[in-house]
Every structure is written in structure tokens, then in C-alpha cells.
Amino acid sequence: MNNFSFYKDGKAFYCLFFLVFFLSFPPVSASSIERRSLSFFQQHQVQGTITDGTSPLPGVTIAIKSKLQSSTISDFTGQYSLLASPSDTLVVSFMGFKTAFVPVNGRTTVNVKLGFDTTTLQEVRVNAGYYSTKQSERTGSIAGITSKDIEIQPVTNVLAAMQGRMAGVSITQTTGIPGGNFEIKIRGQNSLRAEGNAPLYIIDGVPYASDPIGSAQISTLFPYATGALNGINPEQIQSIEVLKDADATSIYGSRGANGVVLITTKKGKSGKTKFTLSASSGTGKVTQFVKMMDTNQYLSMRRRAFANDGITDYPESAYDINGTWDQNRNTNWQKELLGGTSLFTDMQGSVSGGSANTNFYLSGNYHSESTVFPGDFLYKKGGGQFNMNHQSEYQKFKIQFSAGYTLQDNDQPSFDLTTEARTIAPNAPELYNPDGTLNWANSTWQNPLRYLPAKFESKTHDFLANTVLSYEILPGLLLKTSMGYTNLRHGETRLNPSTIYDPAFHVGSSSSSLILGSTSRNSWIIEPQLNWERAIGNHKLGLLLGGTFQQQSTAQLVESGTGFSSNSLIYNLAAASRIKILTDNAILYKYQAFFGRLNYNWKERYIVNLTARRDGSSRFGPGNQFATFGAIGAGWLFSKESFLTEFSWLSFGKLRGSYGTTGSDQIGDYQFLDTYATSGVLYGGKSGLAPSRLYNPNFAWETNRKLELALESGFLQDRIFFTAAWYRNRSSNQLVGIPMPGTTGFSSLQSNLEATVQNAGWEFTLRTVNLSKGSFGWTSSLNLSFSRNKLLRFPGLEGSTYSEKYRLNAPLNITLLYEYTGIDPKTGLYQFRDINNDGKISFPDDKQIVMDLNPQYYGGLQNQLSYKGWSLDFLFQFVKQKNVNYPVGATGEMYNQPEVTQHAWQQPGDLRPYQIQTAGYNFDALSAGSLYSESTASISDASFIRLKNISLWYDLPLKQTKCRLMIQGQNLLTFTGYRDGDPEFTSFGSLPPLRVITAGVQFTF
Template sequence: MKTFSLNKGLVALWYPFIFGFYLCCAPALARNTLRLSISQQQSQVNGTVRDGTSPLSGVSISVKGQQKMVVSDFDGKYVITASPDDILIFTYVGFKTATIPVAGRSVINIKMQEDATALQEVKINAGYYSVKQSERTGSIARITAKDIETQPVTNVLATMQGRMAGVNITQTTGVPGGGFDIKIRGQNSIRSDGNSPLYIIDGVPYASDPIGYNQTSSTFPTVTSPLNSINPDTIESIEILKDADATAIYGSRGANGVVLITTKKGKAGKTTFNITASCGVGTVTKFIKLMNTQQYLAMRKQAFINDGITEYNPWDYDINGTWDQNRYTDWQKELLGGTSQINDLQGTVSGGSENTQFLVSGNYHTESTVFAGDFLYKKGGSQINLNHRSEDNKFRLTFSGGYNAQNNDQPAFDFTYDARSLPPNAPPLYDADGNLNWENGTWDNPLRNLNAKFESKTNDLIANTVLSYELLPGLVLKSSFGYTDLSTAETRTAPSSVYNPAYNITSATSAIYLNNTDRSSWIVEPQINWEKDLGSGKLGVLLGATFQSQTTTRLFQSGNGFSSNSLIYNLASANNVNVLLSDETHYKYQAFFGRINYNWQQRYILNLTARRDGSSRFGPGNQFADFGAIGVAWLFSNESFLKDNSWFSFGKIRSSYGTTGNDQIGDYQFLNTYTTSAVAYNGNIGLQPTRLYNSNFGWETNKKLEMALELGFLHDRIFATVAWYQNRSSNQLVGVPLPGTTGFTVLQSNLDATVENTGLELTLRTSNFNTGNFNWITSINLTFARNKLLHFPALESSPYNQQYRIGQPLNIELLYKYKGINPQTGVYEFEDTNSDGRISFPEDQQTVVDLNPKYYGGIQNGLSFKRWKLDFLFQFVKQKNRSYPMGFAGQMSNQPNRVTNSWQEPGDNASYQIYTAGNNNAAVTADYLYTKSDASITDASFIRLKNISLSYDLPLKNTQCKIMLQSQNLLTFTSYKDGDPEFTSYGFLPPLKVITAGVQLTF
């Protein structure tokens, strides 16, 4: 009690002091309390983020010190809740991070500045994992939607032409729906069909094996490719994995590189609608300069004089007076000079919350041809994407699906050969009544082939779902489920109406060829990923498995002998029906893979990858193989003696070595296989063997080595990469010849041959100007590549002895050695290599000519000024190729106008030999040898304005409106005289020059 009373007394002594303190400090406390109350009040802050010329979508806006974050929409607008004293942080890839105090404002508009240094922090897709650009140990090239959207193309491979070091892409035809050829760091396999890369779309392998058949796809030099089903407008980025460090995790399928395609995803923010419409035209890039009528008739008449013939034959209609001697038709313009009409419509709806985002898009494309006639290529599809994460960020779901349909209607025959060979005074195409003109049966009207049609319909579905859950901090379980389904139906007709009526051909000769191919596959890939900070470093471990199954059914048929051409599509009406091929194949594949990555102090990086693959395409005991790689990198710019350097901003040395494989040999190649003999015995159709069993059939192996140096200067405004690589592919999967007494010509086996690809890749990116209103970025890539056959046992005695040479590239020609024109006879002469007194095959056809590009690359510039943007790309290639074969000069076929410089009389110093109408056997033979000699090889190097795009953003309120003008293959600079230098395949349409105009609305 005393204690309690004492305490009460002590407290009472303090009352006067407490009261006095309150009287003195109450005003200040009140003011602080009020200020604290105001500072804790939350209000909405909104605004627009721009890059100085246009709105920026996808910018992350967060409140400093808080977990709160929003993303700007397609208009660059954002809304976030913040207190007056808060600080907003704006971050976006490729731009400097901006820190802006709210300072009581409700509207904050910001213009972000580009930052080349930030590009090193971009995370790029490496397949099963992602890695910062600055920390990758492998060789990965990348383009994004920003590069793709400037190009008016329909094939995914066209988007990469000239933009990536080490990636050589050639267009194979200018016909709508045609294909492209791609080689990543050269040709590894002796088999031409064994060099395709692996395509992965949103984590799902996409089979690139041709789906066409050579008797139905006669419009194209190569059969139909499924890659046309991929819509470039839906692609967010494309990564090319090239070296062992990047590709070994894909094991047996990574020998020829990996193409990773990531489709666009939805972004958080208000629901946004995007509509893009464009239309354009396409024309042939370049024609051959041919003789006009006067030059042609002079050549023909001189040919008869040279042959000693004084009277023309009845069938020489062009010079015997049957055809008009004064008529002139430019057949290239007549048959190939049409204008292709191109139309595109694309629509996208996207949006969502911070936890769930969606995107739905649709597209439709139509394209006519430059050929005469009414033909149309149609392509349409849709895409859907859904991303979701739980409130605690532990569970994530991603779904992506795409469906595309193609309908291609083309002439069954290419008009290119007729356009280049028809006499310039040939009759008109139509008579006075508008019917096909046969000129009394004196010629085969080229438009007769319009009656023969090629039609193709393809439907393609690809879908993928990825589920992941974070069990513990840094420990994530993930599984991917993918499915693809593709079906195509092709027909090519050859009706009797394609023949000259003078031949009296009936519909009994009419024929149709049909191809039905269906391919479906599923894949499941469970994975576990663990990341942990260990001491001064960071450890990452990835383990996973792959289970894949693919089924392909093919039915190739033909029918002929119809009572009427109107029944040609009814196979039951044919007198003869043949099943050319009918099969169903199953491909099963499984693998286990892993990756260990350790990054110590952001300076030293070690990356180990491994994969054990199993494929049903190989025999017992050879179905499984192990592949792996090691990659290392030293970021020496993070060393203490360089870290604060004012002019040197980035430096890295990286290297890798490892093995990958190849199983692109088709199914059941190691088994005894049989086919129907088409011969009946006792009423039953018999079987006959087609392939011998080989249990030793195994994997091709590719060993890859690379060393590279990456340098950045002036905050990476100048950034350069130098990479050297060496790939050696061995254990080649080819046919080994067998004696004819076995009943078989070859045995599918592994050949102990080795192919080497070496090269030097150079890239340079410079930020030339980076101001508020004007920005200019230049990117250059250059590749020097060398392909060589190192080893081929018993090459001299093999069927390949006139195709390959040890120490030479695979893509060579063995040719006669051209000596010149005999000044007395005017006939081409060639070197007698073996000195036996005659020019013979193969003894004298031994001159090696390399047709691989010596170097290739591209120079890209991107400029922006206020609301204007200009992007253009020059592609260049240093190469040799064949001149276009036209046959001997003097026959009833047109010639290039340069052939006017031909031998006339003894002593002439001419470029081309004597004209002949076909009676000078020595000249005819010499012309054939000429096409097989090194004289037919010419410089086909070129510089091409591959792509140019100009756009302007209209200053509209609440709506983003962009007007675009784009072109592909606009200008070509070359010394090649026989048309387009990129594509010189005999008798097929070259690539087209395309110009389009469009508008894009976003609201």
C-alpha cells in the first residue's frame, strides 16, 4: 500500500509539467498528425507513357517500396493508386528506368528515354529456360515482333532473311504458298533432306517434314511445306539456337539448330482492340533480257545459213512466213508480268487483370498470282492465349492455341519456261472470238495449261498448356502438354484439253493425281527447376523428361482414262486407278534432360546440359544415345579494374563444346519393309521386299565447338560480337551401295563420313542518335562460312564419286573445263583432262566449282523522328550460280540478247559459239557440254533492299492510328544477267517484289 501511494504521489508531481508541455507543443503535434493523415490518403494517378514519338505499351509502373504494380496499355495509358508522397518507378526493356515523385499530382505523363545498355538485361528464350542476354553462354540469335511487323510476308522463314548471322535462308519460288530453304551454320548431313532445324512453337515441336507429294506439287520446285501454316503476325519473338551449349539440351534433334517461336501474349490493362488492314501488289523482281523479233529472226536465218540449208522446213513457222514476221510479244510480261493482288486483315482483342491476361486474334490473307488466269491463295486462322497466376504467385497456367487453314488454287504448270523460250513472233494467245488461239495447229498455246489445276487445302492445329507450381522458394514444378494436328489434301489434274486440238487427244488420256496426308502428335514434358543463392553465386538446376508420339498417314493415288474431263475429280470414273503410296507410320520419342548453371559474382558462368534420347527410328541397341555440352563465360567487364570504366561498358568471352544428334531419316528405315507387288497370284495380291533389315542403324553425331567475344562501348551504344565455330557431323545416315545380285541397290546404314562446317560470325549494333525527337539504330551482321567433306571411305567406288570430293564442300558441281571458242570452226572447246583425244564423261568432267555463299549478311537501320518511323534492311550475298540454260542458239527458241555476240566467221573473237538450227552436230554437242562446264557458272552476288517500312502515328485522341507503307524485295543490285540472283532454279517463278499500304487502329 505504501508503494502504491508513493507511486500515485510521484505521478501527481508530474501533472504540472505534462500540462505545460501540452500547452507548448499541442499546435505542432496537431500539424504533424494532420500531415500524417493526409500522407496516408490514397488516390488514383493516371497518365500516358511515350517514347517521344508514340505510346509505349507494356511499361511496368510500380510504387517504390511496395508490391503494387500496373502495366501500360496499348495506348500507353496507366492508372495506379498512390499517396501524394509516393514515388513511381517506370521500367521498360530497352529504356532507362524513370523515377518520378507523385508530389500530390493526379496526372503524370512521361517520356522515356531509350537505353541500349538495358538490352543486355533482356531475357531471351533458350527453350526449356530463359536467360539474360548478358549471361548467356550459348549462341542465340533473336528477332522480335518489332522486326516481323515491318515485313509484308506470309512465311515465317521470310521474316529472318538477312537479319541473323549464321542463318542462310533462300526463297525457293515466287508462287503463293511456296517455300523457303534454311541452313543454320551450313549443311551437316550428306542427305539433302537431313538438314532441317527443329521448330518449337510455344514449347511444342512442329514437324517441318514436307506434306506435299512430287506428283501433286508440280507448281513448286520443292513439295509443300507445313511452315506456311504459321502466321507471322502472331509471333512475338523468334530465337535461333546455334551452338552446342544452346542446342544440346534438345539432343538428337538439335544438330541443325533449333528455331524457337513464341507467340504473342495478352497484357494486363484495359481491354484493347487492334485492327490492321493492308493491301498491296506483287510483281516479278527481274526479267531476263531476251532477243526482240528482229534479233531473233536474224539469229534463226543465220543458223540455217551456217548449217548450209537454203530452204526452211514446213514446221519452221517462225521464219517460213507462216507466222507474222513483224509481230513482237514480250512473253515474260505476257505470262509472268501480271500483278499479284495481296490483301491482309488482322484483328486482336487483349487485356486482363494483374493475375489473368488473355489474347484472341484472327487473320485472313488472300494473294493472287502474276500468272495469267484467275488463281488465288487464301489463308486464315485464329489464335488464343490465356495466362493466369494465383494471388500468392505460386500457381501459374498458360494456354496457347492456334488454328490455321490454307486453300491454294494455282495452275498445275509454271509458265516461266514458256515465257523465256517462246519465239517473240509467236501468234497471239486468243483469236478474234476470245477463244484460245491454236493458229491452225501450228503452236502449243501456253495458256492451254490453265486447264490443268493444282489445288491444296491444309488445316493445322497446334495447342499447348503449361502448368507450374512453386513448392518452395526457388523450387518450381512445371509440366507442358502439347498437341498438333495437320491435314492436307492436294490434287493436280492433267486433262486432255491441255493438248493442241490438232493432236486429236481424247479424254481417255486425262489424269489426276491426289495426295492426302494427315499428321498428328502429342508431347508431355514434366520439369522441375530449382534456383538458389549459394555464397557469392547463384545455382540453377533443371531436370525434365520428354514423351512424344507422332502418327502420319499418307495416301498417294492417280487415275487416268476418263470418259469426260468434267468427271476428272471423280476417281471412280477413271478407267485405271493406281495407289502410288499408302502407309501409316508411328514415331515415338522419349528423353531425359538436365541443366546445371552456376553464376559466381556475375563474372564467371558455367552451364552444363545433357540429354539422353530414345527414338523409334533406330534398330535395337541403337535406339538410345547420350548428348551433352559445356558452356562457359567470363564477364570481364564486371571485374573491379573495369567495372567503373566510363567508355567500356560490357565485355564477355564465352565458349562451348558438345554433341548433338540427328534422327531425320524417316520411319522404319532399319526394318525389313514390303510393298504390294500389284501382281495377283491365285486371286491375291502379293508382296515384294523394298528394304533390308539393319540392326546397326544408329544416330548421326554432330560435335560443335565455338568461341566468341562480346564487347560494348559507351554504355553499349556500340556493341559488337565476334564468334568462330566448328561443327563436325559424322556417322552419316546414307544409303550404302549393294551388289545387284542381292536384289537391292542400297542398304540404309551409317557411313563413316565426316562433314565439317567452320565459320566466322560478326555482328555490330550502334545507337547513332538517341535524342528526344530523333533516334537512329543500325544493326549489321556478316557471316563467312566454309563447308568441307573431311572423310568419305571408298568414295571413288561409291555412287557418290561424281558428286563429292574430299576437302571440298558438299554443294559443288563437277564440270568440264571451258577453253574458249575455236576461231576457225566457231564451236566451244573444252579441256581434255585425261588426254585421250576426246571429251568424255566422267573422265573430263572434273573441274570443281563451289556454289556455297562465300559470305552473306544484312545491314538494318531503324530511324524515328517524332511520329515518323523508318526501317530498312539491305541483304547481301557473295556467291556463284548457274546461268539460265536456254539451249543451243539458232533453234526455234528465244535467247538472251547477249547471245547476239556470237561467232560469225573465221577469226571472230566472240563470247558465244556459232548459231545452228540443229544440223551442226558438233555445235549441238558443244552447247550441251557448255551447260555442263565452268563457263555456265557466273557471279550471282547481289545487294538487295530486302525490306523497307515507313509509318506515321496520327495524333488522335483515345485511338492510336498508324499508317504504314511496306515493301519486300524492292531493289536488287547485281551483275547476274539471267533474272533474279537469289533463285535460279530452272523453269520456276522467281521471288516477287511486294509493296503494301495499310492502317492499324488500336483503341
């Protein structure tokens, strides 16, 4: 297949590009040229200081009214400078202050004092990706946070900084292991495939692949592999915007179905050179343990279990109860194996500054984090970022360059000890012998520390660079080109030396094994754009045309080796007696698109926004490589209508709506081709090939149709600002595995199915200025999301292999359960409803109760208080949900159980919450226990309110240097009725999230 075939559509784009280019030139006379030149060369340098009357204001935007693209930002001391004509008017705007319009009147020094005002939120410009728009004039659904929200959190992953702060954005931490991953869903799950629900990430205009880093062979064994977004340093982020509805995402076409996350890094500011240094350190502990039995409770359970089974002589293998192990010894294994303290260290440094035409920003960072496991394990991350902006003397030509590099070095135990910590008997032996060697207790147990020499090590090099060139051909006509490059190199090692085995078994180094994986990913992107804006009376028109040309290549090699002559040679694959190549892939992905936007604004009251994109992807078969996506958005600023001007309590009001389509090409590469893999079977001394995938040329796009209606309103000069949005997204043409007859040699064929998934819900946000008087300020922000996911259509569901996974008109994230009816007081066994009345409990006929595990609602409440040099910020995250309990099943065997299970049935007539205990000889009890863990009894309310983040800082009253003292906390308190550990995180075999507290200092001079 020729992957370049879809580039042919580029001819139409270039024809349209030059047509608009030449039509945009108005007739120009010689006299007008002379007048323009004279006015142009009369520009001079204007400088000054921006204050609030008492102190300088950094970060204030100063622009020229006639050409707002000519702007600058005040530095740390409030100073600014820019070129302006004597007759120009400066527009000075800053969040929380009234916008000031200050005539230059020929002055070279213009100092400005801003007055406080809460209505400036409407004037803030929002990043929408290919363009920016005023907050008051946007027609799409865009949520965002800034560096002020990010810097106060002791987190290493950008997704952690977003938790609980955005309506419609659900983020869950998947592990507490350093460098681990997070799961994000923007307005629910659109695809039947779990891997098809990730949003599109854009960093400074460059797409950033969110595919899992590393190989499936290693991550399957080691589920807490490096998170894909850990290469982004949260401290270097200026803002994050999340695009949600069709109006905001359709311009990204086939990659906007699951939302778009725009990340903008910090930039330099003109003015005095500023240095910033910060350092912090802290500790982390597991948030919450499952309350397990102590030795007395555990041995009581074991004795009762043997008695119930009619066994009086304990077997030789029952070391915990037959006297082999000390029955007075008690160890809380969760505290022993997971109760360590993780140490955090962070250092940041930056320098920024520049002239009116050139500014720069250079920063570096270092982070280290140990684990709560025993042993010396460390996750380290360091990197740097550079940004430079330059404009020509007359501000026609501009260049922006940014580059960032991050190195991650992760050293962790090769096995998560969480399962061991929750199952080992509390009277198990000591971990170490008196001489410091591991205690195997005469081969009566598997010492959990045996896993420590088995290591998982990974190193990730991540580089991203972007250059934007722009030229203002005429006032309002801008030609721009964005060029980006990314390079990721990831290596990982998983080793199992023979020392993880009991030496009594005389296992030699020949049993040692090693898995090596390496991944290399390179991509480039070029996006030429033409932007035209024109204002004629009450009419404003904006036109954007652009194209995208992208290519990404990925190479992956995974090798394994076993049978080493010595453990000292285990890192040398050549020393293995058996070497096997598990994966050797080379993948090329090509993508092309043409996009456009037309925006019309009349009287700043009525706004219409049209977006469209024509996409081509090499991931689809011939004839299906191209698709067109588009959207329409509209807004009515009804607060500007004359009949409402007398209502002074209404400061802002807008109705907006949108409808359009987006798509998804998250299907992997070469999925439509028939492919082959080495069979591993030798014929004539050569390895043969075996088919691994069937050809399907009809592979096509998953399509998401999005509809939204929203109200935005401000009251009392926006001291109260409220938004409400209703949305409905329908994702169809789902790519799923269609079952195939066994005679074909394949169980399924990846193909499109007319299945439809719907996500609908409500989102509310409320921002209030509770108090703003003198030196004291208090603001609050609340976001609340209600979301309902359901499967609308799935032709042939009942006869497919998905019949026991999905249900029509039910959410995708469900579990099918047996219906638990209680305990038979006579036999002491769990009982379940016989749905098909056949006299027995069987799968799948009786496992038909649908349990929805999606959150009913979620959100966050943030408060910010300030008094003179003191500031306090705290966020409560809340979720209403059900989740899985700790797996109990049958109790009484040789592994620990939650403390509550001691309340078990003992004799006929008992009414207890848990059934009769068995040491493993009562097969009816074992069977009932297995059904119990898959029944409605295994689900409970896991709702919680969590003090997600708190930050307290104080700015010392120094003159020349700004010194800030900080205390930060993450996951501090959790209020929940859920008894089985952390309510957010129910993967019982993995480490829960950590409670982190840090303290630090920051100097700016």
C-alpha cells in the same frame, strides 16, 4: 518391334525428380510460418502509369525485386497493376530505358518515369527454350528478332521475315508462287542428305513438323507445293530466337544438330481492354526477267543457223522462219505469261486485356494473294489465335493456354509457265482466236495457256494448342508441365483435263487424269519439368530437370485415276476407268527424352552452364534407339572486373565459349526395317509383294560436335555494341546410301558411314545508336557471316557412287565441271581441256573442275529512323556468291535465247563469246553446246545487294485512338552484275520471287 521399349528409362528420371523435390524443402518452424503468412496477406494492389516524361510507355515490365517471377506488363496507355507488399521494391525495365527501382512504401498508386538508356539491352531476357536468361549472362549463341521486325514486312511465311536479319542464318526463297517454300540453313549444311538439314521448330513449346506437306508423287510434278511453315501467321509472332551453338542446342539433343528455331506467339497483357484492327492491300511483280531476243534478233539467229548448216530450204516444221508465222509479230512472252500483277489483301484484328491475375489475347486474320500468271488463281489463308494466362491470387499457381488454327486454300495452275515464257519464239501466234477460244494455229504450236485448265488445288487445316501448368512449391522451386497437341490435315488435287491437248488430235476425255492426295498428321507431347534457383551471397545456382514424351502419327493416301467419261466428272475418282493407289502409308513415330541443366553464376562475372539430354527414338534399330548428348558453356563478364571500372568507355565486355554434341534423327521412319510394297503384278488374281528395303539393325544417330568462341562488347554506354563469334561444327556418322551389288536387287543400303562434314566460320554483329536527341532517333544493325563447308572424311569415296558428287576437303554444295578454254577460231566450236590427255572430252575423266556454289559471305544492314510520329525502317540484304547462268548450250534451234547469244561466231578468225549457231544439224556443235552448259563457262558471279525491306509509317496525333498509316515494300531494288534473272534464285524453270508493295492502316483503341 516394340516402339515403347525405350520408355523404360523413365524410372531413373522419376527417382531423381522426387529426390530433388524433397531435398529442396528447408526446415520450417512454426514461427517462420506465421511470419510468412502475415507478410503474405499484407499484399495489396499497386497500380500506376509508366511514362517517358511525355507519353505513356506500353509493354514495360514491372516486377517485384524479391521475386522477379511476380511481374506484369503495362498496357497501351502505360497503365499496370500487380500485388505487392508495402515494403516491396518495384523493378521497372524497358528496352532503351534505364531500369528503375521504386520502393512501394505502402502506396497504392505508384507512377514511374523512365529515363532513356542504351545499356538495358543487357537486361533483356532471352528465350532459350526450356529456360530464359539475361542477354548479358547467356553463354550460348542465340540470334533473334521481335514483332517489331516482323510486322513491317508484307510476308506470309515466317522464314521470309528472317531473311538477312540474323548472323549465321541463310534463307533462300525457292519459288515466287503464292504459298511456296523457303530453304533455311543454320551455320551450313551438316548432313550429306538434303532432307537432313532442317532445323527443329518449336512454337510456344510445341515441336512443329517441318516435313514437306503433301505427297512426293504430286510435289515432284508440282515443285511449288505448299510450304510447311505457312500455317504460322507472321503477324501473330511476338519473337523468334534461333539457337545455334552446342550450349544452346544440346538440351534438344538428337534434334538440335541443325539449330533450333523458337517461335513465341503474342500474349495478352493486363490492363485496359485493347482492340487492334488493321487492313492493307498491295501488288506484286516479278523482280527481274532474263533479257531474251526480240523477233529481229531471233530470226537473224535462225537464218544464220540454217546457213551454217548448209540448208537453204527451210523445213516444213520451221514455222517461225518459213513464213507460216508472222515474221513481223513480236511478243515478250515473259511479260505476257509472267508479267501480271499479283494482288495482296490482308486483314488482322485482335482484342487483349485482363486483370492483374488473368489476361487474354484473341486475334483473327485473313490473307489473299493472286498470281502473276494469266487466269483467276488465288491463294487464301485465314485463321485465329487465342491465348489466356492466369495466376492464383498469391501467384503460386499459373496456367498458360494458347491455341491457333489456320486454313490455307491454294488454287494454282498445274504447271509453272516460266519455262514456256523463256523458250517460245517471239513471233509465235496469238494466244486467242477472235471468238475467244485458244488459238492452236493449225497445230503449229503448243499454246502455253493450255495448262490453265490443269489445276493444282490444295487445302490445309493446321491446329496447334499448348497448355503450361506451373506451381511454385517454395520460393525458387518451380514445378511445371507443358502439354501440346498438333493436328494437320492436307488435301491436294492435280488434274489434267483433255482440254490441255490440241483438239485437232481428237483427244477425248478418256485421256483426262486426276491425282488425289490426302495427309493427316497428329502429334502430342508432354514435358514435366522441375526448376530450382537459389542465390547465396555472390553465388547463384540454377537446376532444371525435365522429360519429354512425344508421339506423332501420319497417314497418307495418294490415288490416281485416268479415262473419264466426261471432263465434268473429273473430280469424281469413281468415274475413272482406271484407278490406281500410288501411296497408302500409316506411320507412327515415338520419342522420349530426359534433359537437365545446371547453371552456376559467381558475382555475375563467371558463368558456367551445363546441359545434357538422353534421347530415345523409334526411328533407329534395336540397341541404337538411345543416345546421350551434352554441352558445357562458360562466360566471363570481364567488364565487371575492378581493374576495368576506370575505363568508362567500356560499358560491357564478355568472353564466352562452348563445346558439346547434338544429333539428328531426320532419317524418316522404318528405314532400318526390311519392308515390302505391292508389286502391281497379279498372280492368281491377287497382287504380289516385292521387297523395297533391306534390314539394317545398326542404324544409329548422326552426331554433330560443336565448338564456339565469342566476344561481346559494348562501348559508350552500349551505343556501340559489337559481337564476334568463331565456330566449328563437325557432323559424323553420316547416314548415306551405301552401294550394293546388283545381285542383291538393291542399288544401295541406308547405313551409317564414318564420313565427317565440317562447317566453320565467323559471325559478326554491330549495333549502333547513331543519334538520339529530342524527337529524332537513328539506330543501325549490321550482321555479317563467313562460312566454310567441307567434307573432311569419306572412306572409299573414290570407289563409291558418290565419287562424281563429292570431293574431300571441298564443300558439299559443289558442281563438277569441264574446264572451258574458249572457242576455236577456225571451227567456231567451244573447246575444253582434255584433263586425262586421251584425245577426247569424256565423262567423268574430264569433268573434274570443282566449283563451290556456297556463299562466301552474307548478311544484312538495317537502319531505323524516327522523328515524332514518323518512322522509317529499311534493310539491305547482301550475298557474295557464284551461281549457274541461264542454260545456253547450242543456239540456233527453234526456241528463244538470251539476247547476248546473238554475238556468236560466224566465220573463221572470229573472236566471239558464243560458238557457231546450228539449227540442229551440226552434231559437233550440239555436242560442244551440251558440254558448254556443264563447264566453267556456265558459272558466273551472282553476288547482289538487295533492298529487302522498307517500311514507312506515321502515327496520327489522336487522343483516344491510335491510328497508324503504313507503306511497306519487299524485294524492291537489286544491285547485281548477274544478267540471267534474279541472282538469289536460279531455278530457271520456276517463277522468281516477287517485288511487293503494300499500303495499310492500323487502329488501336
